[in-house]
Amino acid sequence: MRKTTHQIGLSVSLLALAVAQAAFAAESTSDTTEPQGQDLTLAPFVIKGDVLGQASDEEVRTYPGSRSVVEAEDLKKASVRGLDDALQRVPGVKIFDETGTGVLPQLSVRGLYESRSGRVQALADGVPLALGPYGQTSLSLFPQTLATVERIDVVRGGAAVQYGPNNVGGVINFISPPIPEQWETTLQERVTFAPGGRQLFDSYIGTGGRITDSFALQLDLNTIDGEYGREHSDTAVQNYRLRGQWDIDEDRSLSFGVQRYIADMDLAGALSVADYRDDPRQSTRDLDRFEGDTDRVWGTYSQYLGSFGPFDSVELSWTNFAHHSYRNFIVGLPFTPDATPATLQDAPRDFRVWGSEPRLSLSIDGDTVSQTWVLGARLVKEDVDFKVNRDNLSTGAHTVFRDWTFDDEGKAAYISNAIGLLDGRLTITPGVRYEHASMEYEGKVNGVAQKPQEKTAEEWLPGLSVGYQLNDEWFFYADAQRSLRMPQITSIVFDGDVAAELAWNYETGVRFSPSNNLRLEAGLYRIDFKDQIEYNSRTTRFENLGSTRHQGIETQVFWTPETLPLLDLHASYAWLEAEQRSGQFAGNEVPFSSEHQLAVDGRYRFAEHWTYSLDGLYVSSAFTDAANTEDENAAASAGKIPSYWLWNTALEREFKMQDGSVLTTSAGVSNLFDRQYYFRGIDTSPWGRQPAPGRTLTLGVNYRF
Template sequence: MIDSHFARPSRAGFSRKTPIAAAIGLASALIGAGAQAQEATELDTLVVQGDWLGNPTEEEVRVYPGARTVIEPEQLHDSGALNIEDAMRSVPGVQVLDETGTGILPNIGLRGLNPLRSERLQMLVDGYPIAIGPYSNIGVSLFPVTLQSIDTIDVVRGGAAVHYGPNNVGGVVNFLTKPIPGDIEQTLSERVTIAEDTGHVFHDTYYRVGGFVTDDLALQFQANAQGGEGFREHSETDVQNFQVDAEYFIDDRHTLDASMQYYEVDAELPGALSPEAFEKDRTDSQRPHDAFEADMLRGTLAWTFRPNDDVEFTWRNFAHRADRTFFFGQDLVSGGHWADPAATSSHVADSPRLFRVWGTEPRLTVRQGIHTVILGARYVNEDVDFDVNRENLSDGSRNRVRRWDLETDAVALYASDTLSLMDGRLEITPGVRYEDVRMDFEDVLNDTTSTNDTDEILPGLTVGFAATDDVFLFANAQKSLVPVQIAQATREGDVANETAWNYELGARVDVTPALTTSVTLFRIDFEDQIQFDKAGDRFVNLGETRHEGIELEADWLATDRLSLGLGYTYLATEQLTGDNAGNDLPNAPRHHVSANARYEVNQWQANLSVNHFSDGFSDAENTKDETANGSAGELPDFTLVNARIGRDFRLSADTTLNVGLAATNLLDDDAFFRGADVSPVGRVPMPGRAYMLEGRLEF
């Protein structure tokens, strides 16, 4: 049910060394070709579309049988959001822990699931998995996405597990890149962010050109260069993101979509602070050796065949080569925690990871009478080098600590049948997904091998009912799988494949033509939930857990100029078994309130967003009193306010300049969370107040 905007592969690019001047040259050639092209051929509207989610439009979302929120272009780019994570805060059930302010390492969680490294979400770009290892390394420790290249964010919290797996317990988030326009268009923008506390400057330069260059061929190029410092010391960051995509309409029945992307990042990481250092100066850094380097080359190719309005066959293929390394200091002589930010590092470790991943997925959609059947299969192969090296700072000696090799072969089969009843007002979709995952692991240094085989049958059922023209009801129940991860399987601890049942019951109501509301009751029953224990430096099995609550949304077009939005999430989590039975889960605030307003008059736009999160716990033991090194303790509540004002200047009939001034974290709330990845102990400050000046030229 989704058009090419979701099914189209993500974009592509050139190496970091490619100069922007060369990109402009390519753009000139593309524009010249486009000038010779005739108007693009308009294809017939399809009755059957192969993707389950459909277009991320207001009408599609209204009749989707699950909780779903779409962040549209105006909200994404004109809200004053600091980065992609910041833009997602207003979605019900979403929690964001921002450790960098630059968007390079997102920490996004849904419904009380662990947000660190966004490891509990199926994250997609234009419908393709973005995890560096879709089965073996689901944490997003390399995020080849920048805000400027994204057009829309589709956050699906329920009902999609059969068609998009694995690792969909928290839902599916699809980042939709900018579509290729019909006519040749260009965008040039510059954004400068200035941190109030330190005066650090971070720039974001973006260029895009695209359109049909012949009647049948559409091309697009995007280049995004980011650089400067975040709001803290030791935060120098450099990002290069180049993307090219193409759509070729062979004839009325056959279409090819292809893309290439090159992404590279080189960044210092300020890491966590001890409680004492945080109170003294939250912009400081006690982790001088922490850094991050990564690059990824991605490619996708899809063929779509539509013999008639009732049949669609799509064959999608994707591959990437990714190389990412964290550098981090370690204290291995004092006897305390190796990552204590107040300690002096005796060693510096680096953890290079090399990933070679490819996948292929044919899918057939057929409509026959009241039935719409989707049949799909996917094969994914992952080849991973997972190493750690360590340098002794006292004598400069260097040794290899770990050399792990992992190969994963995963086969997924899925099928669903949507029964359309009562003249299409009632749709019932039973479905099932089968996952078969084999992971072959080798510890080269210790000369040991092991194999982990997983196979799971994952059923699902969704129901959508248009009770009236203004009331849509939905319910769904689906089972999800998270395979054992390489980092879990090779550490001490009781780990297992994770499975969970997700349930939703909800309604969307158009109270008036100008006021729309939605309410969703949700529940997640988790078996063998695995979390990392920072103090013990190991993964632990929390056993059975439960997440349940309610999500409310309302959007009101108060006047032709003023639109308002309001959201609220109540979340209750509980560990049901083990030593911590009865405790809340970590990083799972009970209350989340969001509000936003947009006012337009003449050529001016003003946006205001407010997000409040209640307090919570940082560990499974629900430690209230903060430990001396900040590894555990209660998390404070916080409120983040962003504001932006902008104006359009019409320079000519087809040229528009938008200039905007924004402020993020307007109240300068000193929010923090506790530890992430290579700096797991201490307080991690979230970005303080910053100001942004933006200019965007479209022509």
Template sequence: MVKGANIQWACLFCLIIFIPGLAQGQDDKSTATLKEMTIKGDWLGSPTPETVSSHPGARTVVTSEELTESGARTVEDALRNVPGVRVFDESGTGILPNIGIRGLSPLRSEQALVLVDGVPITLAPYGQTGLSLFPLTMNAIESIDVARGGVAVHYGPNNVGGVINFVTKRIPTRKTMTLRETLSLSPSTQHMLADSYIRVGGFVNDRLGLQLQGNFINGDSIRSHSDTQVTNIMADLNWYPTNNIDIKGSLQYYQTRNNLPGALTPESYKQNRNQSTRPLDRFTGDTLRGSLIYNQYFDNGAEFSWTNFAHRSNREFFFGDALNADEASTLERSSPREFLVYGSEPRFSFYINKGIKQKISIGARYMREEVDYIVDARNLLTNEFSVARDWRFGNHAFAAYISDTFFLFDDKLKITPGIRREQVYLDFRNNQTGAKESNPTKDWLPGVDVGYQITDAIFLFGNFHESLRPVQFTQITFGGAQAAERADNFEAGLRLNPLENVGINLAAFRIEFDNKLEFISQAVGFRNLGKARHQGIETELTWQPKQINGLDLRTGYTYIDTEQRSGQFKGNELPLAAHHQLNFWANYRRANWNWNLNGLYQSKSFSDGANTVVENESGAIGKIPSFWVWNAQVTHNFRWDNRKITAGLGINNMFNHHYFFRGVDFSRGRMPSPGRTLLFTAQMDF
């Protein structure tokens, strides 16, 4: 099932041999009690229920247990029950998720700040915020931290919708090996996708921990022309040279080779929604990424952290030139991109205990991005090759921020004013014509967060932040004096525990976009004309009935109202912003068994700014229908030969509901979502 992965597997087993006794599963007393240091100077802190309960904004953490219990294999599965979050998967295999938050556009996740262990995974976090390569596999993830409010001062750029931080598996204190296999079977087409995972790691001694993870995905989704190959190798190091210093290093190599089934016309969709009519569409990408983080803790409570990261990435889409999914193409186009990005961010926090207790956090960051941007084409009849674009982009980005938390009423009331400074210098060169263009962005972004623990059962919060999305590389190719898109973010809410086993979360939000960049024409290019408004509420209710030990019930409802407030479509709703989202989660644990049922409802939405109701012939525009999707999984834990075994059987889209969204980029039409899929999972820990 794993093709071309011999070298990677050999490296994994070399590490097993290299670390004495790593696979023996024996506890070392010195490492069994070792506790990992937590960066409290980081604004979000650890993704734990305790931290979330006092965060001055809407925030959800998807825990390791929830990921396992629900059988989440993709980002779409994992985020399905997070209020206000919408995910489209254009590949059908999970490699290209599109994430939207609070009605912001989900396409290419271009309006969400996505991090892995606090480091941006976007190919160019300032100049090209779209995630056209998503170098992440869920088996390597321990938890997901989704902070939708109260973060813009400390995290940026592109922070209008908040932050999604994927937290990878920590190095275990006990020397451990994990083997996991997930088979996704599509009954209607007999296609199978294999998701193979191996992890080996632990502490060699009191001070040094090592870990290596390998994730290999091969096979097909339910649709034709969906062959997928993914290799994800991650190496981690934790070193504690002293009792108050820790150093964390990580290195990742990610590669993907995929056929893309693409969108369908309404007619083709009705004939067979699992077919593909775009034989030329495919995608390749690879990235080598590394990070090194130094943390130091002082006796007076002060903390210093210095994060350094870099990546070199390539990605390329191949596609036919026919816009209608049923038409034959005469050209095979491709869009190769090469990215080189590196950054450095020191951060320091300390307390002032004279008079009013305060905690001051100061941070700064420098980031450099270099991008080669090419568009070319090959004539399928003559094999003639041509280059339509050969562009070079670069930027220098500087950010600095400071916040001051005031602790009042025995630390029950916390007020945190702060401000962020962003300076971005974009440069463009057309290698074909020699034309050059530049664009500077300088912004002050103030914010204030308030959290008040009125009683043990009631926590109130509110915040205001100014956010920005920088001018994008391709937007400066037309010239003109564009400015960054800015937004004012308002949020207020509460967390309430009226009973020990009942929890209520409520948040109201409003996002007022100003200065949105809109495309005017080929002659004019982009100009800052756009205004838009997003507002709504997010609610969540949790209940663990005392009468049924082990039962966990949860439901959430999100209402979103959007409006375009300028331009040609003033007064219309924004595209891909569904009014209603309903989540449901039921989990029952009994002895070594676990039963899980989760569901998602999304109401209808528009696919374009004109709010077109009647679908056109190609299916590129028109309303996107509402849908329900239900997933279920049963998991059993047992021991065999003194080894822990976890076996699971799941059904995704158990009622085989047919639903779709509209295509992304070059693939226009109905993009079918996966039908009923069976999941078989087996994991061994030893």
């Protein structure tokens, strides 16, 4: 039985009203006046030493590690179909796009891949997005939509001490637009047209701003409805979110939010080789679909505490978050694309998660040496109900195949010290994080009770980063850190000795900015992954069997020619060598890892209010199994995935009205040359060819007033 609740949403709504009333009461005694005629936005309080910060240009240029930001102008392009699509311009990030909507992202960073982005540490404004930050790291429910995100911060190294676990490949933070200073409303409609008369409608209404001098609210309503380009692809997404910020006084602030997200969609699934060649836009898996919803609430209290002892300033930040989530994949079995299904399987999972993280920053502003100490802790509790039900389509017989419950608790503490030398040009930041997770399991398989299990994992995770600003042109960095991912909930149901997955990450790189219109970046990295968890079918146990090494080069160049100041050019290249280091297939490539990835894009502004963009992406071939099978087998469950080139283009026109409002129209074509390419091994449709999205046309209009 599906479980739903509205208790979180109701309690947060009451909390928001209470906070608003308190803010109004405080405002009634204030003699400050509202600023007039200023185009400002409210930015949340960020303590010193926060690794992510606000992802400003200065923070990114002087960050002691690999870091990229997908800016707002890149997300707004009509040729961008989803948040995962926008990430493809970031070196080292690869996506496996099965829908073209971004509802179920498949993200891989530096060759670290697992179904539903299981090896990506994803955050929304610094708050974990995973269904279970410790026990279920995959994004099989992804409560983010393109219209509600302003930019994406991708930190591929140096963040393990403050942000964990599951940060072997780095951290991806989806950043919301700041709440406007003056009240502002945005209406947006995007329609994507695909062959076969299929359309997908993306509708957005956002309104918000200051209610008083110190209190602001932002309401976002976003729906996605239609078909995403193939048969059996009906999609319905609703994303409702309320955010607020209360500047209590000069030293204290509170930011908070509540969200309701619902997703229902048909899954077109993979095709046999013959069906793919006949028509890649068809579907032969008409039973497969997905449904899910989540109620989320979060809040951060920040306060400047003044000076204390040797510290010139002390700042406190305390974040709390909770969510109640449900997700279910309904599929026909067997997985063979052209087989007649004999069984209908559904796998409902229910998650109740609560987390709390206080953080303290203490700064010493010395004449020759400065220091910023950051001390933090985290407590996360997860309750998970995990079921698998099967219905025989011939007899109607119903079987509860699995009925599991999990109680997880994660505790962490960390400390770091950013030491500034040479007038702040050299920063050395040592740190260490301690993780402790306990996982309890009990349940039944086919009605037979299993032995209750309890697992505990604990690790010390040291890190060190160094950043050196040689002069205005050159910045050098290096970092080393130990990272981990805890055993997942399905890894502890068998009596196996399973420890946390561990990795050492190393990086070094340089950023060179010889002028304001040119920036070059180059970095080297290596990841030694020692303990990847794998299932041993011979012993029916999960074991730490896998060891892999991922190493490579990532480069970027940003250039605005002096002779063409309205032209912005960007290119990135990533080379990856991902090798299996143990087991039967030692020396082979890691499955799903591509050796080469090249992205190029340009944007040209002309006739004052017109913008044209063109971008291309090349991804080299990849194996889909540990044996590195070259030729595709009969079931298309193994075999090499071919390389592909993609091109996208978009045109935008902005109209500025006399009343100050702005109307923007846009048109974009994704997969301009209708390149047919495919993936394999996509979660609930692992056998066959999973067609990637074909050519689509998107028309959009945005009105802001």
